[in-house]
Amino acid sequence: MPVSAPEVITLGCRLNIAESETIRTLIAGRDTVVVNSCAVTNAAVKATRVAIRRARRDRPLSQIVVTGCAAQIDPASFAAMPEVDRVVGNADKLLSSAWEAYDAVVVSDIMAVRETTPHLAASFSQHARAFVEVQNGCDHRCTFCAIPFGRGPSRSVPAGAVVDRIAGLVDAGHREIVLTGVDLTSYGHDLPGTPTLGLLVERILCGVPALQRLRLSSLDSIEIDDRLFDLFTGEPRIMPHLHLSFQAGSDLILKRMKRRHTRVQAVAIVERLKAKRPEIAIGADLIAGFPTEDDAMAADTIALIADADIVHAHIFPYSERAGTPAARMPQVAHALRKARAERLREAAAARKAAWLASLVSTTQDVVIEHPGDHGHAPNFAHVNIPPAARPEPVEGRVPHATLEPGQIAPVRITAATATHLIGTRA
Numbered sequence: 001m002p003v004s005a006p007e008v009i010t011l012g013c014r015l016n017i018a019e020s021e022t023i024r025t026l027i028a029g030r031d032t033v034v035v036n037s038c039a040v041t042n043a044a045v046k047a048t049r050v051a052i053r054r055a056r057r058d059r060p061l062s063q064i065v066v067t068g069c070a071a072q073i074d075p076a077s078f079a080a081m082p083e084v085d086r087v088v089g090n091a092d093k094l095l096s097s098a099w100e101a102y103d104a105v106v107v108s109d110i111m112a113v114r115e116t117t118p119h120l121a122a123s124f125s126q127h128a129r130a131f132v133e134v135q136n137g138c139d140h141r142c143t144f145c146a147i148p149f150g151r152g153p154s155r156s157v158p159a160g161a162v163v164d165r166i167a168g169l170v171d172a173g174h175r176e177i178v179l180t181g182v183d184l185t186s187y188g189h190d191l192p193g194t195p196t197l198g199l200l201v202e203r204i205l206c207g208v209p210a211l212q213r214l215r216l217s218s219l220d221s222i223e224i225d226d227r228l229f230d231l232f233t234g235e236p237r238i239m240p241h242l243h244l245s246f247q248a249g250s251d252l253i254l255k256r257m258k259r260r261h262t263r264v265q266a267v268a269i270v271e272r273l274k275a276k277r278p279e280i281a282i283g284a285d286l287i288a289g290f291p292t293e294d295d296a297m298a299a300d301t302i303a304l305i306a307d308a309d310i311v312h313a314h315i316f317p318y319s320e321r322a323g324t325p326a327a328r329m330p331q332v333a334h335a336l337r338k339a340r341a342e343r344l345r346e347a348a349a350a351r352k353a354a355w356l357a358s359l360v361s362t363t364q365d366v367v368i369e370h371p372g373d374h375g376h377a378p379n380f381a382h383v384n385i386p387p388a389a390r391p392e393p394v395e396g397r398v399p400h401a402t403l404e405p406g407q408i409a410p411v412r413i414t415a416a417t418a419t420h421l422i423g424t425r426a
Helices: 014-026 042-058 069-073 075-079 096-100 149-153 159-171 197-207 226-232 251-257 265-277 295-307 334-358
Strands: 007-010 032-037 063-068 087-089 130-133 177-178 213-216 241-245 281-288 312-316 362-370 374-376 380-384 408-418 419-425
Touching: 007 014, 014 032, 014 096, 014 130, 014 177, 032 042, 032 069, 042 069, 063 069, 069 075, 069 149, 075 087, 087 241, 130 374, 159 177, 159 197, 177 197, 177 362, 197 213, 197 226, 226 265, 226 312, 241 265, 241 374, 251 295, 265 281, 265 362, 281 295, 281 334, 295 334, 312 334, 334 408, 362 419
Parallel strands: 007 032, 032 063, 063 087, 130 177, 177 213, 241 281, 281 312, 380 419
Antiparallel strands: 362 374, 362 408, 374 380, 408 419
């Protein structure tokens, strides 16, 4: 009987996407389904369980393995699920030995991990962009967050290894690279000489001249130093798109979250960035209904969407995570959290729709994604290129080549919806 192809189901962050490609390499040739889980909210953990049950229904004879943050934090609960054959922790999932073992639970002490290494995947077959982990773990303790217990202490990949990894991915045909990490702006504090993220980016751009586009995942705004600021605003190969971990627009809530920035600082960094490079698009994480939040505090977060020109908003109702300080604070009613999150989404959607409309008649260089009819612009706007909008061949003119996933194509934007752009190849 032929062996079913291995499958990796990825939930959560871009770092998980990067790690899933290595897992795909490690389980090649096995009749295995791996669920790479997320634990950022209770909803994410619930989604992991749903994915596990669906995987068992779809692949009744395959081995089902659960890994990722949810598995690391609470391995026993996943091992107890009848659909699960094995649980593998975050510190183990990139090791071939973990996938060759037969133990039902392979979960090491994540807090004892002190280094991270480049992944084994030679390319990202499922993605037009390639994701490269340069940092893992977090030494901060925001009061709402359980992720440090799933990822362990902050640790960085040496710059030379990062440059080699990116050079290999570019040689394999990837035109856009995304740097990922749990606390990306803490990069380098554990390495000799304590290099910064800005220094790493400089080495990448210098060491891989063939790299066309470099994008960075979520950043802590308070740690954007002058070198990183100058790179974002002056280097055309760095995409004009920043996702910032703001979380709230109220100073009191930020203090209770144990964030390290104020509202004024959040708005100021965006104003400085856009003054130097106006096309920069700002994304942000925002939490609705954090413990003790009142109507005025919630209004401050809604106002932040306009004040910081947030066009890519990730909005979550607060989710109490067991063992975190925020879970012991006076809680906002669940219905009110949900209502405030909906109001935040409405404000964010209106801001995004207006921004997208402003891009009509521009030309955007789009990284084409599978199956070839859509992709993302440098500012991370989603662009659809419907077949009907593609120019027909004209006698005497060389026809446009078929759009292939992974290529970068200039697209003239002809229309905008509330969620995406529509265009035709320029």
